[in-house]
Every structure is written in C-alpha cells, then in structure tokens.
Amino acid sequence: MPPRPDDLHKALYSWSFLHAVLSDDAMREAANMSGDANLIPFDESHAEYFRTRKIVKIAKTRKGRITRFSIATRLPIARTKRQRMISDFERHFSDLKVSLEIVVERPFKIDQNVQSTFNPVYWHKGRIACGSSIGLGNQRNAGTLTALAKNKAGKLIGISCNHVTGGCNTASVGTPIVSPGIQDVSPDNHEISVIGLHDSTGPMSQGLPQVFDIQHNCDIAFFEILDKKRVCSVQGEGANCYDTPTVFAEIREELRVKKWGRSTDCTQGEISKIVNEPESIEYNVMSYYGPVSSQTFKGTVYYPELLEVQSMGVSAFSAGGDSGALVVTDDDEQEKVVGILIGGNKVKSYVLPLEPILSRLEITLLNKIND
Numbered sequence: 001m002p003p004r005p006d007d008l009h010k011a012l013y014s015w016s017f018l019h020a021v022l023s024d025d026a027m028r029e030a031a032n033m034s035g036d037a038n039l040i041p042f043d044e045s046h047a048e049y050f051r052t053r054k055i056v057k058i059a060k061t062r063k064g065r066i067t068r069f070s071i072a073t074r075l076p077i078a079r080t081k082r083q084r085m086i087s088d089f090e091r092h093f094s095d096l097k098v099s100l101e102i103v104v105e106r107p108f109k110i111d112q113n114v115q116s117t118f119n120p121v122y123w124h125k126g127r128i129a130c131g132s133s134i135g136l137g138n139q140r141n142a143g144t145l146t147a148l149a150k151n152k153a154g155k156l157i158g159i160s161c162n163h164v165t166g167g168c169n170t171a172s173v174g175t176p177i178v179s180p181g182i183q184d185v186s187p188d189n190h191e192i193s194v195i196g197l198h199d200s201t202g203p204m205s206q207g208l209p210q211v212f213d214i215q216h217n218c219d220i221a222f223f224e225i226l227d228k229k230r231v232c233s234v235q236g237e238g239a240n241c242y243d244t245p246t247v248f249a250e251i252r253e254e255l256r257v258k259k260w261g262r263s264t265d266c267t268q269g270e271i272s273k274i275v276n277e278p279e280s281i282e283y284n285v286m287s288y289y290g291p292v293s294s295q296t297f298k299g300t301v302y303y304p305e306l307l308e309v310q311s312m313g314v315s316a317f318s319a320g321g322d323s324g325a326l327v328v329t330d331d332d333e334q335e336k337v338v339g340i341l342i343g344g345n346k347v348k349s350y351v352l353p354l355e356p357i358l359s360r361l362e363i364t365l366l367n368k369i370n371d
Helices: 005-018 024-031 044-050 079-092 162-166 355-361
Strands: 055-063 066-073 098-104 127-130 133-136 147-150 156-160 176-179 193-201 221-225 231-235 256-261 265-275 279-288 294-303 306-311 326-329 337-344 349-353
Touching: 005 024, 005 055, 005 066, 024 055, 044 079, 055 265, 079 098, 133 162, 147 231, 156 162, 156 193, 162 193, 162 221, 256 337, 306 337, 349 355
Parallel strands: 066 098, 127 231
Antiparallel strands: 055 066, 133 176, 147 156, 156 221, 176 193, 193 221, 256 265, 256 326, 265 306, 279 294, 306 349, 326 337, 337 349
C-alpha cells in the first residue's frame, strides 16, 4: 500500500530529526510526530545540505490534485543541491501525485513602519469609505478600515486589525480611533476625524501551538462608531469601488481576490497557498496611555490557518499600512468576503479567513450604509 500524504509529512520530519537538521521550533513540532524516516529517499549526503542552514518548517498543502511538500530553511541552499533533492524525491514517489519545494523561510514581521501614501482617505458622498487610513488617536501609526458591522448587542462598529486599532491587546477601551491615522497627518492632510472609540479585540495570545491552544487566535479589533453619517460601507472610491459584501466565499487555492487598502489602493491577487498548519507572525507594536506611559507588545503569535496571497500585477498585493484591508473575490460575479489582511511585503501577503472569526464573535458585516 503506497504511503499517504500524512505519512510522508511525518516521515520528512522524522528523517530531519534523525539527521539533526531541525531548528529548535521545528524539533518541538517533530516531537509530536512519529513517522518512518525510511520512507524518505534521502541519505547523509542530503542531510549535509541542511547542516548549517537548519530546517525551520516542513509544510504540506494541496493544490488541485497535487500534494505539495515545502521544506523551509533559515538560509538558501545551492540551486544544484535543491534540484537534486527535488528530483530524487519526486522520482521516488512518481506513482503518487506529490511535489517538493525547498524555500527560505524568514520570519514574517509586523511593526509600525508603513509605506508613504498621498491619498490616505477614500471618500464616498462626503463619507469616509472602507479601505481608508485609520489608527489610534494617541500614537503615530496607520492601518486600514476593514468594514462596518454590527455586534451581538446591536451596536454599529468598525473593524480593523488588532495591531492597528487595538495595540495588540494593549490599547485602553475608549481610546479614540481616528481617520486618517496620525502617521498620515500632514499639511496636505491636516483634517482628522474621530470616527470611533476602541471597544474590544479578538483573542491574540502568545504561546507555542504544542503547549497552548491557538485555535482562536486572530488579529482583529473592533471600535464603536460615533456618528453613522460620518462613515460608509463602500470599499474605496472611483470606478473600482464596491459595497462591502456580506456573503462569504468558498476559499480555495488559485481563487482570484482583490482589496482596497490605505497604502496600495485597489490591487488584485491570487490565493497561492492555504496554510492550515500553525504559522507564526512576529509583532513589535507600542501603545501609549499618556505623554509618558506606554506598553510594548513584542513577540510571536501563531495562527491555525492563514491564506497566502500573491499579486496578479506588477506591484505587490499589499504593503505596510494595508493591514486591515478586506480581501474579497475578484471575478465577474458579485464580490464575496475572503478575509482580513494582516500583513504583506513584496513577496506575499497574509490573510486571515473572516467567516469563522466573525461567526464565533457574533459579528455581522453590514453594507448599504452609504447615504
């Protein structure tokens, strides 16, 4: 009987553990797996490739009918060596629909450094539209207004990332939420609107997935809208704007998506990978309580599932300051909700699926708040 994809995943970890080429975090992951290292067609010469690079993660994803295994290392491995390993692996399992890639996995970091923008606020009929710049009123930051919604108490609320308007659980309840975010205030953009007050956040806790339940971790925060007539549910502005959808998409790889964000406006992309194993994001965010009092959140948060999105255009799908952007489907039919963008760089963007989060927190997205 041929091995199953799960068997090969465990076997890759066991082979790496046996040859002592795993990083400390990856060794903790391997400790929970009992695989047969003899299934893997690698030997000591292959292990030497990783000796000084170290494997930080071994992932398994599906793309159509193909199961793809990814070996992520701290430092790059020579192309000829990578090709040899890939060829040996895929030839050995030629009867199975599997592929192998060897990539460099550098920590994905989120901080308060954002890209400059000349158009931080989008307007629709005199109202601030979703996709606009927002931030905490007492610190120099800026992110993106995700959407408008209703909480289980029936209160009108705004949504963004926890690290944008919640200070990674360190912002005080009642802190003003402003648009544009303070970082975007300038002589050209000198009008600031207090659109809400920080209300609550979703769970966002540090802890290794081997010893801590990360299933409910999410980078999301909510704030009470002060004046319904000051904001609207439209995403962006101009010919490419659209109202916030309230129907959720069936998520799959190769699904085409788009978003309006504070830094890069309207961009198109594609879900390149569904990461359904614990994935870590590093944060470095500071919140202020007054002129001299502050608190820093600096650490690593693991998420149970993330969507990896790559750009369909020349520019990146997102940049610093787009955190919070609502990612929706991009096709000929009506837009559907995919998730909330929590960070991105030139290579990829990470999106949290929204449906399970909002369902669990009893939050309902709203549209038609435009007139």
